[in-house]
Amino acid sequence: MQSRAHLDWPFFDDAHRTLAADLSVWASKNIEHAPSAETREANDLRCRSLVDALGRSGWARYAVPRAYGGAMDELDSRALCIVRETLAYHDGLADFAFAMQGLGSGAITLAGSDALKRAYLPRVASGQAIAAFALSEPDAGSDVAAMQTRARVADDADDTPDDDLHGKSEGADYIIDGSKTWISNGGIADFYTVFARTSDEPGARGISAFVVDAHTTGLSVAERIDVIAPHPLATLRFDRCRVPASHRLGEVGQGFKIAMQTLDIFRASVAAAALGFARRAFDEALAHARGRKMFGHTLADFQLTQVTLADMATDIDAAALLTYRAAWMRDVKRTRATREAAMAKLTATENAQRVIDRAVQMFGGAGVRKGNIAESLYREIRALRIYEGASEVQRLIIGRDLLREVLRDPQASATA
Numbered sequence: 253m254q255s256r257a258h259l260d261w262p263f264f265d266d267a268h269r270t271l272a273a274d275l276s277v278w279a280s281k282n283i284e285h286a287p288s289a290e291t292r293e294a295n296d297l298r299c300r301s302l303v304d305a306l307g308r309s310g311w312a313r314y315a316v317p318r319a320y321g322g323a324m325d326e327l328d329s330r331a332l333c334i335v336r337e338t339l340a341y342h343d344g345l346a347d348f349a350f351a352m353q354g355l356g357s358g359a360i361t362l363a364g365s366d367a368l369k370r371a372y373l374p375r376v377a378s379g380q381a382i383a384a385f386a387l388s389e390p391d392a393g394s395d396v397a398a399m400q401t402r403a404r405v406a407d408d409a410d411d412t413p414d415d416d417l418h419g420k421s422e423g424a425d426y427i428i429d430g431s432k433t434w435i436s437n438g439g440i441a442d443f444y445t446v447f448a449r450t451s452d453e454p455g456a457r458g459i460s461a462f463v464v465d466a467h468t469t470g471l472s473v474a475e476r477i478d479v480i481a482p483h484p485l486a487t488l489r490f491d492r493c494r495v496p497a498s499h500r501l502g503e504v505g506q507g508f509k510i511a512m513q514t515l516d517i518f519r520a521s522v523a524a525a526a527l528g529f530a531r532r533a534f535d536e537a538l539a540h541a542r543g544r545k546m547f548g549h550t551l552a553d554f555q556l557t558q559v560t561l562a563d564m565a566t567d568i569d570a571a572a573l574l575t576y577r578a579a580w581m582r583d584v585k586r587t588r589a590t591r592e593a594a595m596a597k598l599t600a601t602e603n604a605q606r607v608i609d610r611a612v613q614m615f616g617g618a619g620v621r622k623g624n625i626a627e628s629l630y631r632e633i634r635a636l637r638i639y640e641g642a643s644e645v646q647r648l649i650i651g652r653d654l655l656r657e658v659l660r661d662p663q664a665s666a667t668a
């Protein structure tokens with residue numbers, strides 16, 4: 253049973269406590285921790301059915317605002333974190349299915365026109381449309397601003413218009429050429445939020461964001477990618493892919509800012525997912541230590557084990573405090589909380605890796621046996637230290653933000 257003691261902390265409202273309790277009951281009944289499916293097709297199918305289940309049961313509504321079919325007035329960071337923590341405790345793919353509905357549609361919520369919001373967000377909330385976020389490229393991962401995918405205004409002398417799109421567009425269409433890689437839900441998504449360079453302005457300044465339907469002519473899945481904790485993942489190719497101007501998010505050149513604002517919200521939720529994995533590993537390790545007989549005692553009777561459990565519990569509480577502080581700051585203090593979200597992601601993912609590794613160790617041989625929960629958590633946690641900004645990148649964000657603050661106000665304590 254997942255611990256809910258932290259919900260008494262002052263970060264939460266009663267609505268959050270009710271959400272955590274209700275989702276926990278639903279997840280216990282409806283979501284089983286499943287080891288990776290045998291084939292990619294089976295895994296895709298399971299992912300689709302999880303999105304469908306989250307949509308039908310109303311949980312995916314927490315990924316969009318109320319005016320467009322969501323559960324709360326605005327994207328609520330604490331609710332996003334509670335949902336991810338709870339789902340991750342039960343199953344990594346269930347967390348992934350929810351997380352991508354939020355990340356894939358987050359830029360529409362933040363910067364889309366009312367028409368785009370009405371066209372996409374209700375379908376995300378109901379699980380009828382699967383969302384994806386396409387930022388990374390083969391040569392632009394941590395260095396996002398190095399992206400080379402281009403979106404140029406169509407010159408209809410050269411570019412044959414697509415009848416499906418022409419006429420619906422406000423202004424000239426865009427033609428997207430390039431490649432995106434490591435795209436979660438790549439291959440099963442119904443639409444992608446795509447970031448592309450619209451001008452030669454250096455670095456981050458010339459980037460714009462677009463919503464691209466998966467069936468758009470010129471968009472194809474170039475390669476499916478298999479990873480240690482399987483989930484749908486692909487490299488996408490854009491080859492003269494025509495997108496109406498009305499599908500641009502925000503103003504021309506605002507794409508980098510929109511991407512960073514989206515990540516500011518969802519980074520704290522990655523921390524929450526790591527927390528869910530860590531709590532599950534802790535509970536499994538504790539139960540195992542109390543039951544495992546050795547040397548005439550149980551494993552839990554030994555002080556060495558108690559010290560390990562203490563370290564695991566302390567790592568978990570430290571991660572939870574930073575995670576929910578970041579979410580609370582965004583919801584209640586109404587700040588972007590970039591530094592706090594980076595601290596939360598860095599600490600929660602690194603701590604969860606340590607907690608899970610200790611759980612594997614406590615299980616002995618069984619800990620590395622396929623099908624053991626500790627074994628699958630060990631694979632699940634690894635990518636969270638890399639995606640949405642690797643741990644090194646989070647350190648850089650924190651360090652730069654501290655220095656910026658000191659430059660703004662030399663009297664300010666750097667750690668305040």
Ligand SMILES: Cc1cc2nc3c(=O)[nH]c(=O)nc-3n(C[C@H](O)[C@H](O)[C@H](O)COP(=O)(O)OP(=O)(O)OC[C@H]3O[C@@H](n4cnc5c(N)ncnc54)[C@H](O)[C@@H]3O)c2cc1C
Binds near residue numbers: 437638
């Ligand atoms: C499972 C998975 C799912 C993903 N899903 C998505 C998705 O849905 N959408 C999307 O757009 N992207 C996605 N990504 C991509 C992810 O965001 C990138 O992998 C990540 O940003 C790192 O980029 P990279 O892989 O190119 O590594 P690189 O950028 O090449 O980094 C390699 C190493 O260099 C380190 N490094 C970076 N900067 C510095 C520095 N200044 N000093 C020292 N070291 C540094 C990094 O921390 C890392 O350890 C996903 C990745 C994975 C693994």
